Amino acid sequence: MSKVLSVLKKGALAIAVVATVSAPVAARAETEEEIAKEMATLFRAARAVISKHQAHINDPNVGDKGLSSDAVIAQAKENYKTAAGHDLALDPATKTGEYLQAELDAIAAVMKEAQPLINEQGKGFKGFLPAVFAGRVAAATSEKLKGKAEIKLTAPKEYVRNRANRPDDWESNVIESKFKDAGWTKDAGFSEATQKDGKAAFRFILPEYYGEGCLSCHGEPKGESDITGGAKEGGKLGDLGGAISVTIYQ
Ligand code: HEC
Structure with a gap:
């Protein structure tokens, strides 16, 4: 009985210690301004990937452009890091993490849908522009985060x-x-x-x-x-x- 109690107490103490140590990080309130800026930074970082590859996307002689959802997301994360000075923070327990993940999911969905168009050989200009990509990502992100x-x-x-x-x-x-x-x-x-x-x-x-x-x-x-x-x-x-x-x- 006393052993159980002491284990329980130890457990409680361990939880208390963990809570104290992690509290400053977990409890730091994200301001809405920070969340909004992070979302805008990722948005620009992703659009820059499409801008960078525009000539490649428009090339009628190339089939697969190598711009899968994963490839675009990997490059967008790099651009984001350069712009923001830190890695994307995707902790799902935070609003920032939740909203940025929704944006990444939207980017993935838009690129997945665009594959047949951008990989079509023999076709030059395909109408897949940074602003078109951005408009679709914006709509898909807003839909995922409705309300x-x-x-x-x-x-x-x-x-x-x-x-x-x-x-x-x-x-x-x-x-x-x-x-x-x-x-x-x-x-x-x-x-x-x-x-x-x-x-x-x-x-x-x-x-x-x-x-x-x-x-x-x-x-x-x-x-x-x-x-x-x-x-x-x-x-x-x-x-x-x-x-x-x-x-x-x-
Ligand atoms: C190859 C032509 C082309 C280039 C180059 C181009 N745009 Fe656009 N832009 C368009 C088209 C077409 C649209 C409409 C997209 C759509 O239908 O959603 C557009 C839309 C936009 C929009 C959204 C508002 C709107 O008109 O619907 C903005 C903002 C924009 N462009 C800014 C820029 C900026 C800034 C640059 C340079 C960094 C740029 N564009 C380069 C063709 C271009």
Whole structure:
């Protein structure tokens, strides 16, 4: 009896010690801002994989492009590490871990579905672009995290090609009144605890600018057809071209 008690006590003590040691890590509250930034960083890291391989994807002479779900995820994790300065934290007990895993699952699903298209031999331009990939990943992630979080690729109203990417009022307001303001610090995001669809929500939005590589499709002359058959926006180097928007419901 006393032996059992002492074992129990030892057990309880061991648990207490473990709890004390691990508490500072496990209990550190992740802020919504941190979660949103991590999601946006992974989103960009994955899209960069598609950008990097764009010419390869468009090559009609190559069949298998080697861009399986696993390959894209491995490269996205590398890009993420470079951008964030640390490995992806995928602890499922944290919101960050749960939401980033949902994003990875969305990337895997989008790449799995894209295999027949991107591996088709004899076909050059396939319409599989970074923004198309990003739009699909955003939709799939938001679907997986329904009611908890959303991510979206959007753009200034006048630049939107895909209606699914249209900015909502909050996004449009930040884009027009902050990101386009001459005094706004380039690359600085904006966040606000607000409401979305009647629910308390933390919102974060990050501006993106046209680089040289964007202008063959989004540049001048405005209205001219680009390689995709779409009309060029008439954008100039460094113009605000888009934004990544993340919502974390409370
Ligand atoms: C080969 C042509 C091409 C290039 C190069 C290109 N884009 Fe796009 N972009 C498109 C097309 C086509 C869409 C519409 C995608 C869709 O239908 O979902 C698009 C969509 C977007 C969107 C989403 C908003 C919308 O219009 O629906 C953003 C933001 C964007 N592009 C930014 C960029 C940036 C920044 C770059 C350079 C880093 C870039 N794009 C390079 C063709 C291109």
